[in-house]
Amino acid sequence: MGEPRPERADARRNRLRVLEAAERLFTERGVKNVSLDAIAAEAGVGKGTVFRRFGDRAGLAVALLDEREQELQAKIISGPPPLGPGAPPVVRVMAFLDAYLDLLDRHVALFMDSENASDGARYRIGSYHLWHRHLSHLIEAARPELDADYTAHVLLAPLAADLHNALREQGYDLTRLKTGLQAVATSLLPA
Amino acid sequence: MGEPRPERADARRNRLRVLEAAERLFTERGVKNVSLDAIAAEAGVGKGTVFRRFGDRAGLAVALLDEREQELQAKIISGPPPLGPGAPPVVRVMAFLDAYLDLLDRHVALFMDSENASDGARYRIGSYHLWHRHLSHLIEAARPELDADYTAHVLLAPLAADLHNALREQGYDLTRLKTGLQAVATSLLPA
């Protein structure tokens, strides 16, 4: 376990350039119409730099989502109830699902990229673990007889970006998804 | 709506060759270590032929899964209860989840391929619609006050191949997944 050295100046500069370029191109042309070559070019760096930094396409998407997700994470960990601590478990679960759906809906394309990666990228990234731990604790508190760890995965499954996107394209509106998921959660965790 | 012409002889021969080659290579080397070039070569046909037939990698996986899925579909539509008609809705839901998890577990890699396709391939293919309609009807019968259509999607979400794979790799055994999902279904659709 050595000391993690501080980020080198050129590395930091390039990291910010890439993120900026990615954000700009994604907004301009739509997430899936932008190649990593294009991002590297726009950022004025080599392709290798992008990949060394972010690993792959999914990693870049994760990095872009990070800020937004951290906002929600902060509210959950230390914000006011019902998202933050203080409210009864069931209420906190509802609040989380609602907030996550808002976030997801605002950034579907990016979430799809971040979850795709052909392997189970979604389940390996830090934020998924955080959401999972959060739900798992609340479920454990509300219904100790359930397998909380697994049930948390079940509650997160309908938040998959692919499904969300498919349903929205089918004409579902956000309210319907929220209401439906609330109803499921209510059945699962009766007050 | 013109008559669909019968499949041409060479087309049929090549289709079978490709499926056979794909199955052989997938078993030999593992699904994700096989390129479509390799399958085309093994089958002794051109690459274009593979793509014209199956559209893309996901389409080929779907075709290979088709037979197995049709078996389950037949049991659901006209087999004996509890999978087939006759048993109470809740019981049929349980039976379905159980049977699907068995199928999924036996062919995870193939399912992952068939569901990936970078867009929401899973939600567009015929068999998903069938599972969805089935669950939707049963939910409607058991809990008419729920949004059956959406709730069916929610119940199918934890059956995503990616998640299944990730949990199995985390050390979950199949029984735990089955039990956990049964418990969720029980809460959702009380007898």
Added chain:
DNA sequence: TCATAAGACGGACTGTAGTCCGCTAAAGAC
């Protein structure tokens, strides 16, 4: 049996993700 058109064939071609490695620049020691 032959002519013809519908359709399938196959491989060259394009675009993209991701890897590799020789080169360059930053940071710290003196």
Added chain:
DNA sequence: GTCTTTAGCGGACTACAGTCCGTCTTATGA
């Protein structure tokens, strides 16, 4: 300021998915 170490750089390279289109095969019906 210069030397040395170490991390970072970048673009050529590989491999694969998916497209395109000129050529060839099959089915049909006269």
